[in-house]
Amino acid sequence: MxxxxxxxxxxxxxxxxxxxxxxxxxxxxxxxxxxxxxxxxxxxxxxxxxxxxxxxxxxxxxxxxxxxxxxxxxxxxxxxxxxxxxxxxxxxxxxxxxxxxxxxxxxxxxxxxxxxxxxxxxxxxxxxxxxxxxxxxxxxxxxxxxxxxxxxxxxxxxxxxxxxxxxxxxxxxxxxxxxxxxxxxxxxxxxxxxxxxxxxxxxxxxxxxxxxxxxxxxxxxxxxxxEVVEPLTTSFGSYRVLTSPPNTHGFVLLRVLGELERQGIADPLGADFGRMMERFFAANLVRDELLADPRVTSGDVTELLTGDATAHGDEPVLPGFRRPRGDxxxxxxxxxxxxxxxxxxxxxxxxxxxxxxxxxxxxxxxxxxxFSLDPASPNALAPGKRPLHTLMPVMVDDASGLRFVSATMGGQGQPQIHAQTLLRAMAGATAREAVSAPRAIVGPQRDGDTPSDIYVEGNLAAPARASLEATRLHIIETPDADELVGHANLVIVGADGGLDAGSDPRSDGAASVRGYAG
Incomplete structure (x- = not known):
C-alpha cells in the first residue's frame, strides 16, 4: 500500500x-x-x-x-x-x-x-x-x-x-x-x-x-x-504564543511580549529596541530570584509574569546562585x-x-x-528537585492554525532570541532572514558579566543601536554572526499550509523543505 x-x-x-x-x-x-x-x-x-x-x-x-x-x-x-x-x-x-x-x-x-x-x-x-x-x-x-x-x-x-x-x-x-x-x-x-x-x-x-x-x-x-503538561500561553496581537511552563524560563518571553502590547512599544526591532531589551533585563532578574521547580516550591506563575524582582540589578550574581548561561x-x-x-x-x-x-x-x-546553595532561595538544591531550567521550546499559532515553530540555543538569552526571531517573521521575513538577522542579548553570557551587560552584533541596524545607547545597559560589541548570541532555527507555516525553514548561519546547520513520495 x-x-x-x-x-x-x-x-x-x-x-x-x-x-x-x-x-x-x-x-x-x-x-x-x-x-x-x-x-x-x-x-x-x-x-x-x-x-x-x-x-x-x-x-x-x-x-x-x-x-x-x-x-x-x-x-x-x-x-x-x-x-x-x-x-x-x-x-x-x-x-x-x-x-x-x-x-x-x-x-x-x-x-x-x-x-x-x-x-x-x-x-x-x-x-x-x-x-x-x-x-x-x-x-x-x-x-x-x-x-x-x-x-x-x-x-x-x-x-x-x-x-x-x-x-x-x-x-x-x-x-x-x-x-x-x-x-x-x-x-x-x-x-x-x-x-x-x-x-x-x-x-x-x-x-x-x-x-x-x-x-x-x-x-x-x-x-x-x-512530565507531559499543557504549555504556558499568551496572546500577542492576532497570535497565540506557546512555550514551556516552570521549571523553565519560558515565562520570560511571554512576560515581555505582554509588556510590548500593554505599554504600546510599537517598534521593538527598531526605535524601541532598547525599551524591549530593558524589559528583558527586568524579566531576567525575576527569573533569577523567583523561578524554581513548581513540584517542590510553591509559587504562582502570575507572579513570574507580572511581578518585580527585589535583586540589585548591577550585581554580577545573586548570593548562592550563578545565572544560567548554556550550550x-x-x-x-x-x-x-x-x-x-x-x-x-x-x-x-x-x-x-x-x-x-x-x-x-x-x-x-x-x-x-x-541550583542555589542558599537555603532561602526558591531554587535551593534539594533531593528529587529539578533546577531552574533555560530550555524553552516555542510555537505560535493563530485562529487559522500553526504559524511558527521556533527553537534556539543561547542559555539565559533564549527568550530574547525567540522574540527577535519571531518578531521579524511576524513582520514578513522569511525563515532564513529571521534567523540570520543581527541581534543582541542582555544578561550574563560569559563569566564575570553583570545583568546589565548586553552583547550587540556589529551590524545591528542604526535605529536599534541608537535606542540601546539611550538606555543604561552596558553595550559589549561582538562580531557579526557570533555564536555568543545563539543559534536559532525556525519553521514558518504559511496561510496556505506551505512550509519554510531557516537555520542560523552562526551554527554548522542546515534547513530543508522537501516533498517525500507516497
Whole structure:
C-alpha cells in the first residue's frame, strides 16, 4: 500500500542532523521521527552542546491542533545533601565536575515523544547516530572553537580525556570517533530508553557514576519519568504564543511580549529596541530570584509574569546562585500531515560537566550548577528537585492554525532570541532572514558579566543601536554572526499550509523543505 505524499520541514544547527531528519522523513516518518533522528545525531556530532547525558524539553503539536509540552528535565539525586555540597564548595556550586550532574532526562524524553505519534522504530531513528559514533565524523567549526575556548576548563576527567583528548586538542576536520558511545546507542536502539534507566546499561552506568563520586543511584534512574503538561500561553496581537511552563524560563518571553502590547512599544526591532531589551533585563532578574521547580516550591506563575524582582540589578550574581548561561541545540520540525515539534536538548555549559562515564561513553550535563546553595532561595538544591531550567521550546499559532515553530540555543538569552526571531517573521521575513538577522542579548553570557551587560552584533541596524545607547545597559560589541548570541532555527507555516525553514548561519546547520513520495 502506498503512503500519502508528505512535505517535511526541518532546521537544525548541524548539517548531518538535518540529513538524518530528511532520511527519517524519507523512510515514512513524520516530524516527530525527524526531530528524534536529528537529536540522536546531534548527541554524537555536537558534544559541546548536547549529549544523551543531558535534558530535553519539547513542544509537540498533533494533527488535531493540540500542543503538549514534554518536560524531560531530570532532578537532583534522592541522596543529595545541600549541607555537604556547601561544605565541599562554599557558597556556590562549581561550573563543572560530578557534583553538578543531575539525572539525565533526554533519552526518556525521546521515548515519550515517539509514543506520542512517531512512526518509525528505534532502529531507523538511530541508524545515523550509531554510524557517526562508530565510524567517526569530522570535528565541526563550532566544536573546534569550543575545544579551544574551553581548553583550560576541560580535561580534568579521565573519561573525558580518553573520549575527546586522546590525540590532543581536536581541530576542525579531525575525526571524532566514540566507539563506547556507539555501543550505548546500539543498546538503546535495541532496548529502548529502558536500556539506560532500568536495563542493560543501568548497573554499569550507576557503578561508574558512583566511582566518580555521584550520588545518583539506580532508583533515581528507575523512578524518573518526564512530565507531559499543557504549555504556558499568551496572546500577542492576532497570535497565540506557546512555550514551556516552570521549571523553565519560558515565562520570560511571554512576560515581555505582554509588556510590548500593554505599554504600546510599537517598534521593538527598531526605535524601541532598547525599551524591549530593558524589559528583558527586568524579566531576567525575576527569573533569577523567583523561578524554581513548581513540584517542590510553591509559587504562582502570575507572579513570574507580572511581578518585580527585589535583586540589585548591577550585581554580577545573586548570593548562592550563578545565572544560567548554556550550550544547547534547538530543532524545529513540521510536516504537511499536521505534526510539528520544537525540541530543545542540552548539556548546559560547553561540554556540560566535562565528565564522561566510562562504561557508556556518556558525556554528562552540568544542569545541577543552576541550583542555589542558599537555603532561602526558591531554587535551593534539594533531593528529587529539578533546577531552574533555560530550555524553552516555542510555537505560535493563530485562529487559522500553526504559524511558527521556533527553537534556539543561547542559555539565559533564549527568550530574547525567540522574540527577535519571531518578531521579524511576524513582520514578513522569511525563515532564513529571521534567523540570520543581527541581534543582541542582555544578561550574563560569559563569566564575570553583570545583568546589565548586553552583547550587540556589529551590524545591528542604526535605529536599534541608537535606542540601546539611550538606555543604561552596558553595550559589549561582538562580531557579526557570533555564536555568543545563539543559534536559532525556525519553521514558518504559511496561510496556505506551505512550509519554510531557516537555520542560523552562526551554527554548522542546515534547513530543508522537501516533498517525500507516497
Amino acid at each position: 502506498s503512503r500519502t505524499p508528505l512535505t517535511g520541514a526541518i532546521a537544525t544547527p548541524h548539517a548531518d542532523a538535518t540529513r538524518s531528519a530528511e532520511r527519517a522523513f524519507a523512510r515514512g516518518g513524520n516530524a516527530i521521527d525527524a526531530a528524534l533522528a536529528a537529536a540522536a545525531t546531534l548527541s554524537v556530532v555536537y558534544p559541546h552542546n548536547v549529549s544523551i547525558g543531558g535534558d530535553l524539553i519539547a513542544l509537540v503539536r498533533d494533527p488535531s491542533g493540540r500542543t503538549r509540552c514534554v518536560n524531560a528535565s531530570g532532578p537532583a539525586a534522592s541522596a543529595v545533601d545541600r549541607a555537604a555540597m556547601r561544605e565541599a564548595h562554599g557558597e556556590v556550586l562549581p561550573y563543572r565536575g560530578i557534583d553538578t550532574v543531575t539525572v539525565p532526562g533526554a533519552v526518556r524524553g525521546w521515548e515519550v515523544l515517539r509514543r506520542m505519534g512517531g512512526q518509525l522504530g528505534w532502529e531507523e531513528i538511530f541508524t545515523d547516530a550509531v554510524a557517526a559514533a562508530r565510524d567517526g565524523v569530522p570535528v565541526s567549526r563550532s566544536l573546534a572553537a569550543a575545544f579551544r575556548e574551553e581548553e583550560a576548563a576541560i580535561g580534568f576527567d579521565a573519561g573525558f580525556r580518553d573520549t575527546f583528548l586522546a590525540q590532543g586538542l581536536p581541530v576542525k576536520g579531525d575525526a571524532l570517533v566514540q566507539p563506547v558511545l556507539a555501543q550505548t546507542l546500539e543498546a538503546i536502539r535495541d532496548g529502548g530508553a529502558a536500556a539506560l534507566y532500568d536495563g542493560e546499561l543501568t548497573a554499569g552506568f550507576v557503578d561508574g557514576l558512583a566511582r566518580l563520586g555521584s550520588r545518583i543511584g539506580a532508583a533515581d534512574l528507575l523512578l524518573f519519568h518526564p 544547547t541545540v534547538g530543532i524545529a520540525a513540521s510536516d504537511s500531515s499536521g505534526w510539528s515539534v520544537s525540541l530543545i536538548q542540552s548539556v548546559y555549559h560547553a561540554f556540560g560537566a566535562a565528565v564522561v562515564e566510562p562504561s557508556t561513553g556518556i558525556l554528562l550535563h552540568n544542569r545541577g550548577t543552576g
